[in-house]
Each structure stands twice: as structure tokens, then as C-alpha cells.
Amino acid sequence: xxxxxxxxxxxxxxxxxxxxxxxxxxxxxxxxxxxxxxxxxxxxxxxxxxxxxxxxxxxxxxxxxxxxxxxxxxxxxxxxxxxxxxxxxxxxxxxxxxxxxxxxxxxxxxxxxxxxxxxxxxxxxxxxxxxxxxxxxxxxxxxxxxxxxxxxxxxxxxxxxxxxxxxxxxxxxxxxxxxxxxxxxxxxxxxxxxxxxxxxxxxxxxxxxxxxxxxxxxxxxxxxxxxxxxxxxxxxxxxxxxxxxxxxxxxxxxxxxxxxxxxxxxxxxxxxxxxxxxxxxxxxxxxxxxxxxxxxxxxxxxxxxxxxxxxxxxxxxxxxxxxxxxxxxx
Amino acid sequence: xxxxxxxxxxxxxxxxxxxxxxxxxxxxxxxxxxxxxxxxxxxxxxxxxxxxxxxxxxxxxxxxxxxxxxxxxxxxxxxxxxxxxxxxxxxxxxxxxxxxxxxxxxxxxxxxxxxxxxxxxxxxxxxxxxxxxxxxxxxxxxxxxxxxxxxxxxxxxxxxxxxxxxxxxxxxxxxxxxxxxxxxxxxxxxxxxxxxxxxxxxxxxxxxxxxxxxxxxxxxxxxxxxxxxxxxxxxxxxxxxxxxxxxxxxxxxxxxxxxxxxxxxxxxxxxxxxxxxxxxxxxxxxxxxxxxxxxxxxxxxxxxxxxx
Numbered sequence: 060x061x062x063x064x065x066x067x068x069x070x071x072x073x074x075x076x077x078x079x080x081x082x083x084x085x086x087x088x089x090x091x092x093x094x095x096x097x098x099x100x101x102x103x104x105x106x107x108x109x110x111x112x113x114x115x116x117x118x119x120x121x122x123x124x125x126x127x128x129x130x131x132x133x134x135x136x137x138x139x140x141x142x143x144x145x146x147x148x149x150x151x152x153x154x155x156x157x158x159x160x161x162x163x164x165x166x167x168x169x170x171x172x173x174x175x176x177x178x179x180x181x182x183x184x185x186x187x188x189x190x191x192x193x194x195x196x197x198x199x200x201x202x203x204x205x206x207x208x209x210x211x212x213x214x215x216x217x218x219x220x221x222x223x224x225x226x227x228x229x230x231x232x233x234x235x236x237x238x239x240x241x242x243x244x245x246x247x248x249x250x251x252x253x254x255x256x257x258x259x260x261x262x263x264x265x266x267x268x269x270x271x272x273x274x275x276x277x278x279x280x281x282x283x284x285x286x287x288x289x290x291x292x293x294x295x296x297x298x299x300x301x302x303x304x305x306x307x308x309x310x311x312x313x314x315x316x317x318x319x320x321x322x323x324x325x326x327x328x329x330x331x332x333x334x335x336x337x338x339x340x341x342x343x344x345x346x347x348x349x350x351x352x353x354x355x356x357x358x359x360x361x362x363x364x365x366x367x368x369x370x371x372x373x374x375x376x377x378x379x380x381x382x383x384x385x386x387x388x389x
Numbered sequence: 390x391x392x393x394x395x396x397x398x399x400x401x402x403x404x405x406x407x408x409x410x411x412x413x414x415x416x417x418x419x420x421x422x423x424x425x426x427x428x429x430x431x432x433x434x435x436x437x438x439x440x441x442x443x444x445x446x447x448x449x450x451x452x453x454x455x456x457x458x459x460x461x462x463x464x465x466x467x468x469x470x471x472x473x474x475x476x477x478x479x480x481x482x483x484x485x486x487x488x489x490x491x492x493x494x495x496x497x498x499x500x501x502x503x504x505x506x507x508x509x510x511x512x513x514x515x516x517x518x519x520x521x522x523x524x525x526x527x528x529x530x531x532x533x534x535x536x537x538x539x540x541x542x543x544x545x546x547x548x549x550x551x552x553x554x555x556x557x558x559x560x561x562x563x564x565x566x567x568x569x570x571x572x573x574x575x576x577x578x579x580x581x582x583x584x585x586x587x588x589x590x591x592x593x594x595x596x597x598x599x600x601x602x603x604x605x606x607x608x609x610x611x612x613x614x615x616x617x618x619x620x621x622x623x624x625x626x627x628x629x630x631x632x633x634x635x636x637x638x639x640x641x642x643x644x645x646x647x648x649x650x651x652x653x654x655x656x657x658x659x660x661x662x663x664x665x666x667x668x669x670x671x672x673x674x675x676x677x678x679x680x681x682x683x684x685x686x687x688x689x690x691x692x693x694x695x696x697x
Contacts, residue, residue, distance in 0.1 A: 111524055113697060133526055137418065141524040143697075147517040151442045160440075163427035164525045166418045175414060182411060192442055208521060213414035245411040 063087040070119035080105040082272035092242035094259030095252040102272040103252035140209030144220040150194025165212035199230035216248045289349040290321040295342035425531040432539020448504040460551035464558030487576040488655035506595035507608035514603035520697040533692040544588035579654040586677045593684030640676045649673025
């Protein structure tokens with residue numbers, strides 16, 4: 060299967076004359092679990108909607124499963140499952156009724172719709188509560204119903220728009236685990252649009268980063284991580300002392316609140332950190348391998364496809380807001 | 390790499406693994422037509438609150454029963470009078486007949502529209518369900534047509550069921566059933582036509598209002614206003630002495646249009662104090678058809694452009 064799952068060429072979408080949601084985007088996406096990462100307003104939702112044929116592009120081309128989004132929208136939508144970002148469930152229907160109704164609308168015969176609904180709701184982890192009205196569900200349960208309706212017709216490709224939105228940490232873990240299973244066990248290609256890079260690192264195999272409607276990077280996840288190792292050493296007190304000691308050992312370090320960030324480009328830091336903390340007798344809270352934050356990606360932002368973009372040592376790095384809230388169409 | 394195992398290729402060991410895990414769907418996939426039909430049936434059922442919570446059934450059941458009461462009452466009274474041999478006399482005197490039934494229950498039908506039409510279009514927009522429909526094989530026009538069609542079908546049942554009961558009662562309670570059938574047969578055509586026009590016009594217009602007003606309360610008020618205000622305005626204009634303008638204003642009043650088509654179809658004269666008595670009957674039928682076609686066209690346009 061050499062054909063790309065999704066092929067996007069020079070795709071541009073403008074709303075009116077002032078807002079540009081996508082700006083000449085060109086990228087190929089292969090099967091697997093692909094993270095579509097960008098800040099709010101980067102064009103993720105717009106891209107998903109164009110791929111579904113829900114809205115038309117201003118210019119450029121895109122194919123999904125080798126079908127042109129402009130002319131074969133109906134065929135694409137029959138084979139693709141879509142989980143929107145916003146609420147999309149009627150509160151007065153039960154999960155069973157709603158999901159099987161959606162299965163019918165997807166073209167499944169009545170008996171098959173009922174069977175698949177029971178099966179899919181079991182897979183997403185909804186049991187007795189599936190007969191109750193959705194209005195009384197928790198956010199986590201609603202997200203599961205949204206996922207179930209996208210999965211009920213056994214799509215070849217699943218498009219998930221911010222699937223962990225509004226979930227607490229446990230709910231988030233469960234949702235990510237579910238996405239991982241869908242991609243790895245169910246054999247369904249998944250595209251996850253998110254502004255949280257950390258989530259993709261946990262489940263994804265490939266990453267497509269966009270910003271301002273342009274491609275920042277598209278690469279296997281491994282490449283992102285390999286080049287960006289940072290070790291965060293968090294101590295209750297004495298982070299300056301630790302920083303000085305590690306700097307004296309010849310590591311390139313930076314301070315981030317109580318944490319000391321150490322570049323792990325070579326294999327040495329682990330031993331050095333252990334020794335330093337032990338020698339200084341510091342109360343160690345945690346040692347954690349930190350990965351690329353979204354804003355780091357944007358910092359390298361040369362819009363060159365698949366460039367392994369050499370990443371300098373983690374020099375003075377300010378604490379940047381985790382969620383660069385940028386307005387615009389989403 | 391997990392290759393999806395199909396029913397045909399999964400023999401032996403691999404098959405057992407997939408039985409406990411995720412199973413691919415290998416059955417038939419019916420396309421757009423099936424999707425549209427399913428949505429049509431869903432709309433029809435939802436109009437009567439079926440498949441929704443208990444509270445959603447209260448309004449349609451009450452209104453449905455109210456629409457049936459005149460028919461059931463007439464049949465009951467007819468039974469009583471027939472026992473005393475006065476069936477025929479009663480039949481000639483009773484004011485509720487095929488040609489008056491639609492008018493008798495028109496208020497109930499309007500209330501049904503106001504209560505239920507916003508549920509179909511408003512719900513999908515309020516709760517964002519539209520995005521899920523449009524992300525499937527269904528086209529936007531399929532969606533709009535299936536929803537309108539389902540609602541009009543629901544209204545048609547509301548109009549016709551009482552008259553079917555009336556018919557059965559009249560026929561079965563007489564001694565000479567074939568003659569009674571022959572008596573009532575000429576009314577079947579007008580009954581069907583009038584019910585279809587009423588369901589189409591009232592249903593179509595209330596669906597237009599609810600398509601543009603996702604907020605339920607506004608849609609309810611809008612539908613009631615649309616069905617009552619033009620009539621009142623026309624009456625006032627005529628009362629002020631401008632009967633020509635008033636006459637034409639009746640053609641924008643849905644209830645007056647239906648009074649006119651009823652008189653035309655059953656070939657009865659409108660009450661003489663009706664101010665629009667001068668208009669030719671066919672004008673009312675034309676206005677009704679324009680109203681039905683127009684509301685479908687406007688709704689299609691609305692959903693072709695709506696953002697999800």
C-alpha cells in the first residue's frame with residue numbers, strides 16, 4: 060500500500076477576505092495514529108472539515124483514500140468516522156438509541172446497526188448507563204458516545220477533533236488508551252487533532268504540526284523526541300545549587316521554576332544528575348523526561364516539510380504559557 | 390501491524406482472537422437512500438415523541454387525543470341514536486362532517502406544529518447534531534427533505550386518523566354497509582386532498598420557522614404568530630373598508646387559505662360573512678401549493694448554507 064491515506068496539495072481556505080484558515084498546506088499522511096497538532100486557530104478543524112467534504116477549500120487539492128474531496132465527498136464520508144470537537148449529542152436520547160440511529164444514517168441495515176451499536180458501546184466502555192438519557196452523562200461518558208458514533212459503521216479512517224476536551228486526567232488517560240487501541244488493535248487509521256502535544260506523544264506514531272494554516276513539520280514521532288531530549292529534575296529546594304553543580308559538570312542547563320532542565324543529547328546526564336543530587340543531599344521530587352512542547356515546535360518554525368531541524372542546546376528558555384490561545388476559526 | 394481479518398480469511402487460530410476483540414463490519418452498506426428513509430422514519434417517530442423521553446410524549450399524545458375526540462364522540466352518539474332508529478336524522482343534523490373536520494381540528498393541528506416542529510430542526514441545531522448528520526452519506530438536501538417529509542407525514546396521520554375512525558363508525562353502524570360506503574366514497578378524494586394541503590402547508594411553514602430559530606421558545610411563538618397574525622390583520626384591513634387589499638391579504642394567511650381550499654374541494658360555500666368569499670377557489674389551492682413549495686425551497690436553502 061504505497062498510496063498515501065490522505066494527500067493534500069497546496070490547500071488554502073479563506074473565510075471572507077481577511078481570515079486565512081489554511082495557507083497553501085501540502086502534506087501526505089500515511090496510515091497509523093497521526094497527531095495533527097497546532098494551537099487554537101491553527102486550522103486543524105478546518106482541515107478535518109475539508110477532508111470530510113463538509114466545507115470546500117478556496118484552492119488546492121486533497122484526496123482521502125484516493126478520493127477527491129471536492130467530488131467524492133459522499134463516498135469519503137461513508138468510510139470515515141468523525142468526532143467533532145463541540146457537543147453534538149441530543150440530551151433526551153439514550154446512547155443506544157442515538158448511536159444505532161447514527162448507524163442507520165451511515166447506511167447499516169437495522170439489525171446490523173443494533174448489533175454494531177452494542178459492540179461499539181462495549182468497546183468504548185459504556186455498559187448499563189447506555190440505556191439512560193445522554194443529558195445525565197458526565198463529560199467523559201459523552202466523549203465516549205461521540206467516539207462510539209464515529210466508530211459504529213466500522214470506518215477505515217477516524218478523524219478525532221480534540222477528543223480529550225474537557226476530560227479530567229483519568230478520563231484523558233482512558234480516552235488516549237482507547238484511541239491507541241483503535242489504531243493498534245482495531246486496525247483503523249486515526250487522525251487526532253489536538254493542541255496538546257503530550258497526548259500525541261503517548262499514542263501517536265506520526266506527527267503533523269501546523270500553525271497559521273501552514274505546515275511546520277511532518278515526521279515520525281521518534282524524530283521529534285530523539286532531537287529534543289530534556290531532563291527535568293525537580294527538587295524541593297536548592298535548585299540553583301544543583302544547577303551550578305551540573306553546569307560545572309559541563310552540562311547545558313536551564314532553570315524552569317523549581318525544576319532544572321538538563322539537555323540529554325548525550326547519554327551522560329542520568330549518572331551525573333544522580334551523583335549531584337546525592338552529593339548535595341537535595342530533596343528530590345522527580346526526574347522526568349520532558350519532550351517538545353508545542354511552543355518549541357513553533358520556535359524552530361521553518362515551514363519546511365520533514366526537516367529534521369537541528370535543535371540547539373536547551374538554552375535560556377522562558378516559561379511560556381502552555382496554551383497559546385489564539386483566536387480565529389477553529 | 391495488525392491486518393484486518395475478514396470473515397473469509399479468518400480461519401482457525403486468528404479467528405478466535407478476533408472474536409473477543411474488535412470485529413470488522415463486512416455486511417452490506419446501504420447508501421444515501423437508506424439513510425434518508427431512516428431519517429424520515431425517525432422524524433415521524435420523533436414528532437410523536439417515540440424514541441425520546443417520557444416527557445416528550447406528553448404534548449403529542451394530548452393533542453392527538455384531542456384531535457380524535459370529535460370523531461369518537463360523533464361515532465358514539467351515532468351508535469346511541471341508531472339504537473333509537475334516529476341514526477339518519479342525527480347524521481343530517483350533526484355539524485361535524487368530512488367537510489368540516491379539518492376546520493374543526495385546525496387549532497389542534499396548529500398547536501401540534503408549534504409544539505413539535507421546533508423539536509425536529511431546533512434540536513439538531515441546538516445540540517450540534519447537524520455536524521454528525523452532514524458527516525455521513527446523507528447530503529444536506531436529503532437531511533432537510535427527510536425531516537420535512539417526516540413531519541408532514543406525522544401531521545397527515547393527525548388529520549386522517551380521526552376521519553378514518555369517522556368513516557368506519559358511519560359505515561359499520563348502518564344496516565346497509567355497501568350503500569353507506571357508496572355514500573361516503575365521493576368524500577374520500579376531497580378528504581385526502583384537503584388533509585394533504587393542510588399537512589403540507591402548516592407543516593412546511595412551521596419547519597421553515599424552526600429551521601431559522603434554533604431556540605425553542607422563539608420558534609413556538611413564531612409558528613403561532615405566523616398562523617394567527619395574518620388572519621387578524623386581514624380582518625382589520627377589511628374592517629377599515631379596504632376590502633380589495635384585505636381579500637389579497639387572506640392569501641398570505643395559512644388558515645384562511647385552508648378554509649378556502651376546503652370550500653373549493655368539498656364544493657361548499659364559505660360562510661357569507663367571510664370577506665374573501667369572492668376569490669375563486671382555485672386561487673386558494675394555488676396559494677397553498679405555492680406555500681408548500683416555497684417552504685421546502687427555503688428550508689433546502691437554509692440547510693445548504695448553514696455552518697456546522
